[in-house]
Each structure stands twice: as C-alpha cells, then as structure tokens.
Amino acid sequence: MSNISIDVLGIGNAIVDVIAHADDDFLTLHGMAKGGMALIDEARAETLYLAMGAGIQVSGGSAANTCAGIASLGGTAGYIGKIKDDLLGRIFAHDITALGVRFETESASEGPATARCLVLVSPDAERTMNTFLGACVNLMPDDIDEAQIVGASITYLEGYLFDPPHAKEAFRKAARIARGAGRTVALSLSDSFCVDRYRQEFRELIGDHVDILFANEDEIRSLYGVNDIGEAIPAIEAATSVAAITRGAKGSLIVCGDDRIEIPPVPIERVVDTTGAGDLYAAGVLYGLARGLTLAECGHIGSVAAAEIISHFGGRPETPLATLIGKGAADPTSVARAGRVRLRS
Amino acid sequence: MSNISIDVLGIGNAIVDVIAHADDDFLTLHGMAKGGMALIDEARAETLYLAMGAGIQVSGGSAANTCAGIASLGGTAGYIGKIKDDLLGRIFAHDITALGVRFETESASEGPATARCLVLVSPDAERTMNTFLGACVNLMPDDIDEAQIVGASITYLEGYLFDPPHAKEAFRKAARIARGAGRTVALSLSDSFCVDRYRQEFRELIGDHVDILFANEDEIRSLYGVNDIGEAIPAIEAATSVAAITRGAKGSLIVCGDDRIEIPPVPIERVVDTTGAGDLYAAGVLYGLARGLTLAECGHIGSVAAAEIISHFGGRPETPLATLIGKGAADPTSVARAGRVRLRS
Numbered sequence: 001m002s003n004i005s006i007d008v009l010g011i012g013n014a015i016v017d018v019i020a021h022a023d024d025d026f027l028t029l030h031g032m033a034k035g036g037m038a039l040i041d042e043a044r045a046e047t048l049y050l051a052m053g054a055g056i057q058v059s060g061g062s063a064a065n066t067c068a069g070i071a072s073l074g075g076t077a078g079y080i081g082k083i084k085d086d087l088l089g090r091i092f093a094h095d096i097t098a099l100g101v102r103f104e105t106e107s108a109s110e111g112p113a114t115a116r117c118l119v120l121v122s123p124d125a126e127r128t129m130n131t132f133l134g135a136c137v138n139l140m141p142d143d144i145d146e147a148q149i150v151g152a153s154i155t156y157l158e159g160y161l162f163d164p165p166h167a168k169e170a171f172r173k174a175a176r177i178a179r180g181a182g183r184t185v186a187l188s189l190s191d192s193f194c195v196d197r198y199r200q201e202f203r204e205l206i207g208d209h210v211d212i213l214f215a216n217e218d219e220i221r222s223l224y225g226v227n228d229i230g231e232a233i234p235a236i237e238a239a240t241s242v243a244a245i246t247r248g249a250k251g252s253l254i255v256c257g258d259d260r261i262e263i264p265p266v267p268i269e270r271v272v273d274t275t276g277a278g279d280l281y282a283a284g285v286l287y288g289l290a291r292g293l294t295l296a297e298c299g300h301i302g303s304v305a306a307a308e309i310i311s312h313f314g315g316r317p318e319t320p321l322a323t324l325i326g327k328g329a330a331d332p333t334s335v336a337r338a339g340r341v342r343l344r345s
Numbered sequence: 346m347s348n349i350s351i352d353v354l355g356i357g358n359a360i361v362d363v364i365a366h367a368d369d370d371f372l373t374l375h376g377m378a379k380g381g382m383a384l385i386d387e388a389r390a391e392t393l394y395l396a397m398g399a400g401i402q403v404s405g406g407s408a409a410n411t412c413a414g415i416a417s418l419g420g421t422a423g424y425i426g427k428i429k430d431d432l433l434g435r436i437f438a439h440d441i442t443a444l445g446v447r448f449e450t451e452s453a454s455e456g457p458a459t460a461r462c463l464v465l466v467s468p469d470a471e472r473t474m475n476t477f478l479g480a481c482v483n484l485m486p487d488d489i490d491e492a493q494i495v496g497a498s499i500t501y502l503e504g505y506l507f508d509p510p511h512a513k514e515a516f517r518k519a520a521r522i523a524r525g526a527g528r529t530v531a532l533s534l535s536d537s538f539c540v541d542r543y544r545q546e547f548r549e550l551i552g553d554h555v556d557i558l559f560a561n562e563d564e565i566r567s568l569y570g571v572n573d574i575g576e577a578i579p580a581i582e583a584a585t586s587v588a589a590i591t592r593g594a595k596g597s598l599i600v601c602g603d604d605r606i607e608i609p610p611v612p613i614e615r616v617v618d619t620t621g622a623g624d625l626y627a628a629g630v631l632y633g634l635a636r637g638l639t640l641a642e643c644g645h646i647g648s649v650a651a652a653e654i655i656s657h658f659g660g661r662p663e664t665p666l667a668t669l670i671g672k673g674a675a676d677p678t679s680v681a682r683a684g685r686v687r688l689r690s
Contacts, residue, residue, distance in 0.1 A: 020443075021663075054413070054440035054661060057402035068399070087432045095399035098365075269614075312657065316399060318366075 006076040006102065007290035008186075009152035011144070011174055012063025013136040013160050013167075014081030014105075015115040016088040019127075019275060019313050020055035022120035027128055034122065037129040037191045039163060045132040048118050057088075058314040059095035060117055062190060063158040065276045065315040069283025069305050071099040074322040075290060078102035078148060080174075084135040088114035095316065105143050108135045125271040125310065131160075139167040149177040153290045154212070156282070159190035162198045175209040184289075186212035188282055189219040196222055206239045212289065213243040214282045220245060229253075233260075242295065244285050244302070246278055251303060254285075254295050263299030266307035276315025280305040283321075301325055351421040351447065352635035353531075354497035356489070356519055357408025358481040358505050358512070359426030359450075360460040361433040364472075364620060364658050365400035367465035372473055379467065382474040382536045384508060390477040393463050402433075403659040404440035405462055407535055408503040410621045410660040414628025414650050416444040419667040420635060423447040423493055425519075429480040433459035440661065450488050453480045470616040470655065476505075484512040494522040498635045499557070501627070504535035507543045520554040529634075531557035533627055534564040541567055551584045557634065558588040559627045565590060574598075578605075587640065589630050589647070591623055596648060599630075599640050608644030611652035621660025625650040628666075646670055 027034050030048060040048070059068075067077040079096055083089035085107045092114060096103045115134040121127050139161075149155055155178040161167040178185045187210045189195050195202060202223060206213060213236065217229050224232040229245065236243045236255055243255040251265040281302040288298030304324050305317070312318050372379050375393060385393070404413075412422040424441055428434035430452045437459060441448045460479040464472050484506075494500055500523040506512040523530045532555045534540050540547060547568060551558060558581065562574050569577040574590065581588045581600055588600040596610040626647040633643030649669050650662070657663050 049439065052443070054404065054443045056659060057436065059399065091402065094394065098397070098399045313663065314401060318658065 003151055004153055005151045006078050007152070008067065008070050008075065008154045008156050008286050009078040009080065009148055010063035010067040010156045011080045011161065011171065012061050012158040013115055013131070013133060013164065014064060014083045014092050015061040015117045015131065015136070016092055017058050017060035017117045017119050017275065017315065018049065018055045019058065019119040019121060019273065020053040022052060022122065024122055026052070027120060027122070032120070032128050032130065033193070034128050035126050036193050037131055037160070038193070040130045040132050042112070042132055042134070045116065045118060045130070048130055052118060052120065056313055057091070058316055059092050060276070060315045061092075062160055062188060062279050063156055064092075064096055065279035066156060066283045066286065067101045068096060068099050068316050069280045069321060070287050071101050072317045072321040073283065073287045073301065073305065073325065075287040078152060080105050080143060080148070082108060082135050082139040082143065084108045084111065084114045086114050088116060089135070108138045111135060111138055119275055121273045121275070121313070125274050127273060127275040133164055136167065137164040139164055139170055141166065141170045141173045144170050144174045144177070146177050149174055150181040150183065152183065154184045154186050154286055156186045156188070156286060158188050159194050159198070159202065162194065162201065172205070175205070179209055184211045185209050186214065186282075186286060188278065189213070189215040189223065192218040192222040195219050199223060210239070211241045212286075213240045214246070214278065214285070215243070216246045216248070216278060242289075244282070244299070246281055252281065252299055254299050256295055259295070261295050261299060263296070263303055266303045268307045268311050271310050273313045274310050275313070276309040277306045279315055280309040280317070348496055349498055350496045351423050352497070353412065353415050353420065353499045353501050353631050354423040354425065354493055355408035355412040355501045355503075356425045356506065356516065357406050357503040358460055358476070358478060358509065359409060359428045359437050360406040360462045360476065360481070361437055362403050362405035362462045362464050362620065362660065363394065363400045364403065364464040364466060364618065365398040367397060367467065369467055371397070372465060372467070377465070377473050377475065378538070379473050380471050381538050382476055382505070383538070385475045385477050387457070387477055387479070390461065390463060390475070393475055397463060397465065401658055402436070403661055404437050405621070405660045406437075407505055407533060407624050408501055409437075409441055410624035411501060411628045411631065412446045413441060413444050413661050414625045414666060415632050416446050417662045417666040418628065418632045418646065418650065418670065420632040421445075423497060425450050425488055425493070427453060427480050427484040427488065428459045429453045429456065431459050433461060434480070453483045456480060456483055464620055466618045466620070466658070470619050472618060472620040478509055481512065482509040484509055484515055486511065486515045486518045489515050489519045489522070491522050494519055495526040495528065497523075497528065499529045499531050499631055501531045501533070501631060503533050504539050504543070504547065507539065507546065517550070520550070524554055529556045530554050531559065531631060533623065534558070534560040534568065537563040537567040540564050544568060555584070556586045557631075558585045559591070559623065559630070560588070561591045561593070561623060587634070589626070589644065591626055597626065597644055599644050601640055604640070606640050606644060608641070608648055611648040613652045613656050616655045618658045619655050620658070621654040622651045624660055625654040625662070
C-alpha cells in the first residue's frame with residue numbers, strides 16, 4: 001500500500017469562471033433556471049457575455065475547486081481535466097498548480113477553447129451557471145493514468161463529467177481502477193438537472209462503484225424521485241458507505257450505516273456568492289476522511305471551508321483554509337497510508 | 346455649453362489585473378519595491394506569473410477604475426485607452442462598457458498583447474504592482490478625439506500615461522483641448538516612482554494645464570522634494586485650483602485656495618486589498634465636483650468609494666456605489682452643464 005502518494009485525485013471539467021452580479025429579472029429574461037447549471041454553446045456564451053455585467057475571471061470547475069480546497073487545507077491532491085493551450089487554459093493550469101495540486105493532463109492543441117462558465121450571482125447570493133464545455137469534450141479514457149488513480153487514497157469524480165461525450169467512459173475507467181486497487185471512490189452529484197439527465201446511470205454507478213456520495217437535497221430528491229429526503233435514506237444507506245447531504249443554510253447531514261450525523265453550518269457575517277459551496281464542503285470532508293478523522297470532524301471542516309468560500313466571489317479559497325482549521329502548512333507525511341480510507345462516525 | 350454630455354472622460358493605460366496573495370519575502374526575493382508599480386517586460390511577466398500564487402483576473406487600469414467608479418456612483422463617464430483585440434482586451438472592453446462607460450478607442454489588431462498587471466497583495470493588504478504595458482504603447486495622439494474631450498465636464502489623466510512612448514503626447518493634446526474649450530483638467534500623480542521618472546514634466550504640466558490634482562503623500566514629497574507635506578502646500582495651492590491628497594488610513598486633505606478640508610476615512614471591518622483605493626477616491630471626488638457638490642461632500646463620497654474597494658480583491662466596485670451614497674440609478678439629466686466645474690469648499 002506504500003504507493004499511495006496523495007489524499008485525493010479529482011477528475012472533472014476544467015473550467016474558468018466569469019462571475020458577475022445579475023438580478024433575477026436578468027435570469028428570467030435569458031431563460032435561466034435560478035441555482036442550476038445549464039450547458040450552452042459558444043454562440044450563446046458570447047451572447048450572454050455581452051448581456052451580462054462586469055465580471056471577474058477566476059479558475060473554477062467543481063472537482064478542481066475541491067482539489068484546490070484540499071491543498072489549501074494542507075492536504076495533497078491531484079487533478080485530471082482537459083484544457084486547451086490558450087489563455088484561459090494557462091490561467092487554469094497556473095492556478096491549480098500554484099496551490100500544489102498535481103495537474104499533468106495533456107492540454108489540447110486544437111479543437112474548442114478552454115471551458116468557461118458564466119456565473120450570475122443574484123442579490124440573495126445564489127449562483128446560476130451557464131457552462132460552455134469547450135475543450136472538456138476532449139477528455140478521453142486515455143487521460144486516466146492507472147498509476148495516478150492507484151496512488152490516491154480517494155478518487156473523486158464530479159457528476160458533471162457525464163455531460164461531455166467521452167468523459168463518462170474516463171469516469172468509469174477511473175472508478176473501476178480505484179475499486180480494483182482497493183481505493184475509495186467518491187462522487188458528487190453536481191446538480192439536480194444533471195441528475196435528471198443521467199438518473200439511471202447514476203443510480204447504477206453509485207450501487208456498483210461509489211463509497212462516498214456528495215449531494216444536496218434537490219439532487220437526492222431527483223435521484224430517488226422522492227419529495228422527502230427521509231424516504232431516500234434507506235436506499236442511500238444501502239448503496240454507499242458514507243453519504244454527505246448538504247442542506248444550504250441548515251448545514252449538512254452525514255449518513256453512515258445506522259449513523260445520522262447532523263453538521264451545523266459555520267456562521268458568517270454576509271453570504272456574498274454561493275459559488276463553490278458544495279465543492280469546498282466536499283474538500284473538507286474528503287480531507288478529513290483521508291486523514292482518518294471522525295465523520296463529525298470531517299463535516300465540521302467541510303462547514304469551515306464552505307463558509308470561507310461563500311464569503312467572497314468565486315469558488316477558490318482566498319484565505320488559506322489550513323489557518324482556519326488551526327493547522328499550519330501542509331504535512332505530506334501524514335497522508336493516509338491505508339488503501340481504503342477508514343470510514344467511522 | 347450644451348454639448349457637454351458626460352461628467353468625466355478618463356484617459357489611461359487599459360490593463361487587466363492578475364491579483365494574488367504574496368508574503369513580503371516573495372516581494373524581496375523578486376526585487377519588488379512594496380507598494381509601488383514597476384514596469385516589466387513580457388518575459389519577466391511570464392516568470393513572475395509562474396512564481397506567484399493562484400489569482401483572480403479583473404479589469405483594472407487606474408483611470409479606468411476611476412471611470413468605473415463614476416459610473417457605479419450614477420455618474421456618466423467615457424474612457425480612452427488602448428487594448429489589443431485579444432481575450433484580455435475583450436474582457437477589458439466588456440467590463441468597462443457593461444458599466445455604461447463609453448469606450449470607443451480602436452483596439453490594436455497587431456503588436457503586443459493587452460496590458461496586464463501582476464498585483465501582489467501582502468498580508469497587510471498593501472498591493473505591489475508589476476505592469477507589462479503591452480498594447481498601451483500604441484496609444485497615439487490620434488486616439489484623442491476633440492469632440493469627446495469637449496463633451497466632458499472634466500478630463501481626467503493618469504500620470505502612468507507618461508510611461509508609454511506616445512501616450513504623453515496624447516495626454517498633452519487632451520489637456521490642451523480641454524483647457525481650450527473651457528473644461529476642467531484633472532491629473533492623478535499615480536505613483537511616487539512615476540513622479541521620480543517625470544518630476545520636471547509633471548511640475549510644468551500641473552502649472553500649465555491642471556485644475557484638480559490627485560496625489561498621495563509620497564507622490565507630493567517626490568514632486569516637490571520635501572519631507573513634510575506642509576512645506577509643499579503653498580506650491581500646490583499656487584499651481585492648482587483643487588488638490589486632493591490621500592493619506593491612507595488617515596483619510597485625505599483637500600486644498601482649495603486658503604481652505605484646508607480634512608476628510609475622515611470611512612471605517613471598514615477589514616482591509617483586504619488596497620488595489621484601486623486612490624482610483625476610487627478620485628472617482629468620488631470627481632463625481633461630486635461634476636455634480637456641483639461641496640468639497641467636503643466630494644471628499645466624503647471619495648472616502649465611501651475607497652472604503653468599498655479596499656474591502657475586497659480588485660480595483661473595480663463589487664457593490665453599486667450609488668446605493669452606498671443613498672442614490673438610486675444613474676440620473677444622466679443632472680450632468681453638470683457648466684464648462685469649467687465650479688470649485689467651492
């Protein structure tokens with residue numbers, strides 16, 4: 001088991017976010033479902049960009065945000081995702097490697113531009129996302145390196161990977177390798193619309209390959225076709241070892257066997273932008289699991305990381321998260337040495 | 346005088362900022378003078394970018410930030426500056442026009458890329474800037490349109506324009522046209538190192554062409570070669586109608602004839618990044634002057650705008666400034682109709 005070298009390997013759509021304020025009328029006018037993620041083509045990306053307000057550009061991507069969070073917590077992370085060799089691609093690669101995340105996926109030299117997501121932040125801080133997948137459609141099974149997967153305690157997959165045509169195969173390949181090597185597989189359901197698109201495939205995947213599931217309440221409702229989360233708990237409990245269900249301002253619930261652990265949120269003065277809240281919560285939980293902490297401790301670190309990210313624009317931490325959980329710099333020697341992480345409450 | 350259509354026309358270097366945290370050791374290691382602006386070539390920009398941490402990309406440029414602030418306050422503004430037709434140029438143009446600022450300078454189709462400034466923010470929130478001027482070197486006197494200058498109550502020039510080779514001529518052309526048409530000319534000294542480079546030219550320009558001077562204490566010291574600001578006041582008073590001297594956390598001092606108006610700062614909970622503090626202070630003062638407010642009122646609006654900008658990353662307002670000064674949306678009918686703005690205390 002000594003070939004484990006990092007806590008978490010994230011695989012996802014490599015995206016640069018363009019974030020601006022917008023009121024709800026703007027969302028309605030442009031036919032957006034508030035709080036969701038819509039896939040758009042390049043022409044619509046141009047149209048929406050021209051219509052939207054002044055923004056900031058910041059590296060994003062769900063699993064990439066999570067990896068950035070793990071590195072910021074002092075953990076070790078790697079990332080697989082497809083960029084093009086263009087300006088946004090160079091920004092993405094710079095930002096994730098500057099945090100110490102290993103990112104070695106070959107960039108595309110031709111084809112569509114690096115992915116961008118136009119994020120509209122409403123006055124109530126809810127974010128609505130419009131993603132042009134661009135170069136992400138070129139993520140292939142060949143981009144999944146077996147040694148990388150085997151070298152990670154946890155392989156973390158974002159549900160959004162089901163959208164590009166070949167990434168799903170890459171996703172399944174990664175999950176198979178990880179489970180085959182006795183490693184842990186984690187999945188984020190990403191978005192309730194995404195779950196709508198791939199409900200049956202997600203259910204099978206979770207039953208076959210997933211140890212740790214991240215979802216919010218809408219995604220759970222969509223996955224199991226229930227109105228009340230409680231009705232889905234037995235199914236979740238049977239399908240996964242750990243499920244972490246985020247509940248917005250109410251905090252989160254971690255389900256592990258018979259255990260139900262309620263995790264309170266960490267209060268903050270003002271919610272500015274919820275972009276990355278789920279991603280950073282996952283970062284905290286995964287960091288804790290990889291380091292052998294209790295589920296309550298894992299959940300608390302998730303709440304701390306989520307609180308930091310929603311206090312400013314963008315889905316990447318501005319304050320080193322290690323300082324917020326009372327740690328100094330990264331301690332790579334403490335990486336979990338067990339293959340399958342120990343899941344305890 | 347009925348051909349005045351906007352409050353302020355800003356002319357400056359059109360720049361996109363790349364902003365990241367850095368500790369003071371990083372500044373020392375890379376030979377930077379903390380708090381200053383250094384001009385760098387593209388090779389050094391690449392080297393520094395690789396060395397610096399994960400950042401955010403946000404439109405910047407001193408006078409452009411000021412114009413953005415004026416628009417955000419509900420005023421009307423235009424901007425002249427040179428970008429290239431590349432991704433950063435498109436971001437710059439989008440962001441300034443999205444705020445309602447008229448920006449019609451023809452972009453360069455060849456030559457160096459759109460300017461970028463690598464901004465390192467220290468733990469004490471001081472920012473240190475490294476500017477690759479790029480396409481800004483192609484700003485020419487021909488980019489100055491006489492009708493635009495005549496149509497603005499105030500033409501606002503940034504001292505940084507003395508760095509690109511031909512912008513200085515554009516700068517002087519604009520000042521001559523404005524004064525010739527009975528309009529008001531405002532100048533920001535930008536940076537004490539910039540003043541060091543062009544001290545004599547700045548002194549002559551201020552004496553000949555400038556009605557309103559913006560400077561911080563270091564810039565005043567550099568301009569007049571004094572240690573104590575007080576020693577320079579008589580010279581400032583003789584050379585300009587109004588001088589607004591920013592004093593960091595101590596607020597600002599406005600000098601107008603015999604009047605000395607002390608402007609207190611607006612307290613904020615935490616200073617995150619001082620990028621744009623002077624630019625947004627100038628926005629508040631210029632907005633007030635163009636709308637015929639008293640100097641004390643102008644200074645207060647400057648303090649409000651500066652307080653907003655230092656409470657987050659980047660030099661562009663995140664909160665509409667009009668809401669912070671108790672105004673609603675822009676009221677373009679109230680644009681000052683006098684040629685020379687009335688300067689009163």
